[in-house]
Amino acid sequence: DVIIKMKYPGYFLIGADFIKYAKSQGIPVGxxxxxxxxxxxxxxxxxxxLDPLRFNLLFERFLNPDRVSMPDFDIDFCQDRRDEVIDYVQHKYGKDHVAQIITFGKLQARAVCRDVGRVLQMPYGQVDRLCKLIPMNPANPVSLAQAIDGEPRLKEERDKDATVRTMLEIGLKLEGLYRHASTHAAGIVIGDRPLEELVPLYRDPRSSLPATQFNMKYVEKAGLVKFDFLGLxxxxxxxxxxxLIRQHIxxxxxxKIPLDDKATFHMLGQGDTVGVFQLESAGMRDAVRQMRADRFEDLIALVALYRPxxxxxxxxxxARKLGREPIEYMxxxxxxxxxxxxxxxxxxxxxxxxxxxxxxYTLAQADLLRRAMGKKIKKEMDDQRENFLKGAIERGIDSAIAVNIFDACAKFAEYGFNKSHSAPYAYISYQTAYLKANHPVEFLAASMSLDMGNTDKLQVFRQEAQRIGVRIMPPSVNTSEVDFAVKENAVLYSLSALKNVGAGAIEHLVEKRNAQGPFVSLGDFARRINAHVLNxxxxxxxxxxxxxxxxxxNRARVFDxxxxxxxxANRTTAEAEVGQDDLFGQVSGRKEDVxxxxxxxxxxxxxxxxEFEAVGFYLSGHPLDDYMVRLQRLGVDTWTSFHDKALTKGATAAKLAGTITHRQERRSKSGNKFAFVGFSDPTGQFETICFSDTLAASRxxxxxxxxxxxxxEADVDGEEVRLRLQGVEELERAAAQITAGLTIFVRDASPIDSIAQRLANGGKAxxxxxxxxxxxxEVEVVLxxxxxxxxxxxGAIKAISGVIDVQDL
Known part of the structure; x- marks a missing residue:
């Protein structure tokens, strides 16, 4: 009745139509x-x-006849196929009936300083340093005036540098103006007639869809209803x-997974949330570990509670869930x-x-109460307080208790969260947790495929795979695919994830392999690939x-x-293009190797x-692997361990070890040199800032x-741990202070001479x-x-042909 009375049946039916289409095409829908x-x-x-009756979700939070506002379905689609649904909507309702919604980017404090600084031709480094003094809080942006008042260093720079003063003065005048036009990330409007008859349109050169020139607020006033097509x-x-799972199940x-899976909740209780939707951050990990979630409702609560x-x-x-504190009700x-x-x-x-x-209250009236509390408008709040107290007292509730209950609700409503939003997102979190707990190989392969261009994230997944005992097979032209794949309960590393290797080249390679079988030699590989595709x-x-x-x-031989x-490859490609392959292939010697x-x-x-150059991190091992026993004896922490300690326990200093991945030197405004230095250890990659004294001593x-x-030394900013380099020592020299022997495993006597050449007398090991x-x-010989x-x-002994393994003694 409410839907019909508010004239929204069409909105529901249009939404149901394109969602039904998406599901019929196998497009994942949230x-x-x-x-x-x-x-x-x-x-x-x-x-x-999600069944709203089971989870106590209220309709009046969505549509309220006492609060006339547009309905709003936020619909998540698979990000790879979201455009297919938009194409369907265009085709069904007419291209001239469908448009995106314009948005306007405003000049906020940091952005206006960057733009003005660029126009004033100030050095980029100086502008960047000044902008970083302005607090960055998207949820509650700080104005430039507030930033200047609250940051003594900005005032100091303004007072001593006329150019900085000019930048800030111009910035204060321009702040808040529109900087550029763009389009809403998800909003789509559908009209009952050509949109040009209803609103002015704008063409974004980056999009095939037109956009309304009215922003979201005024589009609704113009009588158009928006749908949010989000890519997740x-x-x-x-x-x-x-x-991937359906290949064997x-x-x-x-x-259709059970919502009470023990393995899933056990994993969450351990804080093992790498890759789990919304639960990956250190703070969330700590919260879910504290909560010891053992039911789906706990996840709904966590998603709602974990916000400022x-x-x-x-x-x-x-504390109340775990029985450490009594559960009390006013x-x-x-x-x-x-x-x-x-x-x-x-x-x-x-x-x-x-x-x-x-x-x-009716639920509709209660929705107005909730909005009034959230907006904190004094007159509305006073009226609502009077109504609430009157109603509560009429129902036999003591006036003092009623006041306390109203105040508690009002305080909560300032920042409270909508369960109708929290429950669906908690469900997606649970789905990813279930997949990781019960099908970790397939889950990791899928997660890595979606972060193929992000080597930092790939390394995190690779470390997680090592931690939970999932094998990651190295890339191979004979087994790897375009995406990360699964074979024999292991993740096959994607060839497309390698640097300088495009997906098109790998699609061609996999197509040839699937059509004619695995490559049997380098010559076979060279003859079968197209030289125009693989450079x-x-x-x-x-x-x-x-x-x-x-x-x-022997990679050295292949590389050279x-x-x-x-x-x-060029020769056989050229022959194939002129048809010689079929006529003379047998004569020219198809079995020839490179x-x-x-x-x-x-x-x-x-x-x-x-390997690091090609993959972006160390895949088959790490240069520090052979140092790990000595590093433990030296009291050296790993990057991941220290990162967690800094976030959860307030650790501020550490001794770490690493292989240097990069060094970028800069010069400060005062003329002193400093550098950003990148490191890698077996648990991850990290970067430090190195100031002039340390840089000069350790260059x-x-x-x-x-x-x-x-x-x-470390500073923590939210989820980020920033490191300052205080001292550097050559690892080989430090490790030499720790005596550790070796056990060398061989199958025959052939490598003995080579081993002898690499071992030197005169030590204590x-x-x-x-x-x-x-x-x-086995025969044991003490050398x-x-x-x-x-x-x-x-490491040198390990590389000798015929040596099976080398272990610390």
């Missing part, structure tokens, strides 16, 4: 979020997927993981409403329910990453033979360094590729040789206990 999730009609029409990467991850459906304001209630929620009538959240007001819907049950840089990247190891394990591979130069295999450090040690021991024989027998052993010597 469960529906925002206040629309509280509508049982929307659930019945499959616009939303997580839906694509869930879909990819589901397709054909009827698996991520939308309500976050203060997380410890209280956890009045017995609150128990049925707040029992689910242990007496803690968590959702806006609870405020509405309190007003209905305790003060006799030198791509080929070199494949070699460095080890993608040809199946065909030739790239010209020969390309020459053969002639490779004779080269010594790359030493472990060189091999890993080249020779801070060369890319060197392994060093460093002392750092013992060395044992283990000869592994048939039927599991002595006065050898010089370093991690570099250990």
């Amino acid at each position: 469960p529906g979020r925002g206040s629309g999730a509280g509508s049982l009609v929307a659930y019945s029409l499959t616009i939303t997927d 990467k997580t839906l694509t991850i869930i879909d990819k993981a589901q397709r 054909p009827d698996f459906d991520a939308n 304001g309500p976050m203060a209630n997380i410890p209280l929620y956890c 009045h017995p009538a609150l128990e049925p409403i707040l029992k689910e959240t242990f007496g803690v007001i968590t959702y806006q819907e609870q405020v509405q329910q309190i007003a209905k049950d305790l003060a006799g 030198r840089r791509a080929l070199e990247s494949l070699v460095k990453a080890g993608a040809f190891d199946d065909l030739q394990p 033979g790239v010209d020969a591979i390309l020459a053969m 002639p490779l130069p004779v080269r010594e295999a790359w030493l472990p450090m060189e091999r890993l360094s080249n 020779d040690l801070l060369e890319p590729g060197k392994a060093v021991l460093i002392r750092v 013992p060395v044992k040789l283990i000869l592994q024989m048939d039927k599991g027998r 002595g206990n006065k050898f010089t052993v370093t991690p570099q010597i250990k």
Whole structure:
């Protein structure tokens, strides 16, 4: 009745139509979020997927006859296929009936200073430094005047530098003006007639869709209704993981998983949330660990509470949930409403329910109360307070208790969250957690495919895979795919994720392999690929990453033979283009292999360094792997461990080790040099700022590729840990202070001479040789206990052909 009375049946039916189309085409659609999730009609029409009766979601939060406002469905689609749904809407309703909505970018404090500084031709570094003194808070932007008043360093720069003063004066005049036009990220309007008859239109050169010249506020006043078509990467991850799982569980459906899975909640209770939607940040990880979530409702509460304001209630929620504090209610009538959240007001819907049950409001009136509390308009609040107290007293509630309940609701409503939004997002969080807990290989492969261009994120997933025991197979031209794939319960590293290798080249390579079988030699590879598709840089990247190891394990020979591979590929491609392949292929010798130069295999450090260039991080090992025993004895922390300690325990200093990945020197306004220095250790990559004194003292040690021991101090800003470099020491020298012997494993005597050449007498380290024989027998030979052993010597022995393994003794 309300929907018909408010004349919105068409809105529901149009939404149901394009969602039904998306689902029929296999396009992943989110469960529906925002206040629309509280509508049982929307659930019945499959616009939303969560039952509002089960989760106590209120329709009046969505449509309220006493509050005339436009309905709003926020609909998430798989980001890769969102445009297909928009194309469908254009085709069905007419291209001239559909448009995006314009938005205007304003000159806020930082942006106006950057633009004015550029026009005044101030040095970029100076402008950047000044802009970083202006607080950045998108939720509550700080004005330039407020920033100047609150930051003494800005005032100081203004007072001593006339150009800075000019920049700030002009900035204060321009702040708030529109800077540029763009389009709303998700909003689409659909008209019942050509839109040019209703609103002026604008053509964004970056989009095929026109946009209204009215922004969202005025589009609604013009009588148009908007739909939000959002692209959500997580839906694509869930879909990819589901397709991988269906390769061995054909009827698996991520939308039909149980909501009480023990493995999922056990994993969440451990804080193992890498890759889990909305729960990845250090703060969220800590909160879900404290909460020990064991039911879906806990996740709904966590999503609602983890934001500025309500976050203060997380410890209280956890303490009451775990029985550390008693659950208390200001009045017995609150128990049925707040029992689910242990007496803690968590959702806006609870405020509405309190007003209905305790003060006799209708849910529609209670929605107006909620809005009044949120806006804090004094006259409205005074009127609502009077109505609430009157209704509560009429129902036998003591006036003092009624006042306390109203004040508690009012305080919460300032920042309270909508359960109809929290529940659908919690469901997506739960889906990703379920996939990770029960199908980790497929989940990691799907997650890595969606972050293929982000090597930092890929490294995080690779470390997570190591931690939970999931194998990541190195890239291979014979097994890897365009995306990350799954084979024999392991993740196959994607060839497209390598640097300088395009997806088009790999699609061609995989197509050839699928059509004619695996490559049997480098010559076979060169003859079958199209030389126009796979260029030198791509080929070199494949070699460095080890993608040809199946065909030739000596990467140095293959790398130096790239010209020969390309020459053969060019020749066979040219022959194929003129049809010679079919006529003379047999005569010209199809079994010919690529002639490779004779080269010594790359030493472990060189091999890993080249791998780093191609992959973006160390994949098959890390240069510090051979140092780990010594580093533990030296009390050196890992980057990931210290990062967590800094965020959760307030740690401010550490001793770390790393291989230097880059050094970028800059000059400050005062003329002093400083540098940004990047490091990598087996747990991740990190960057430090190195000021002039430390830089001058340690410049020779801070060369890319060197392994060093460093002392750092840390500052925490939100989720970011910023490091300052305080001291640097050569790692080899520090490690040499720790005596550690070696155990070398061999199968026969062939590598003995090479081992002897690399071991030097004169040290204090013992060395044992283990000869592994048939039927599991072993012969142990003690070579002595006065050898010089370093991690570099250990690595050199590992690289000897015939050595099975080398372990610290």
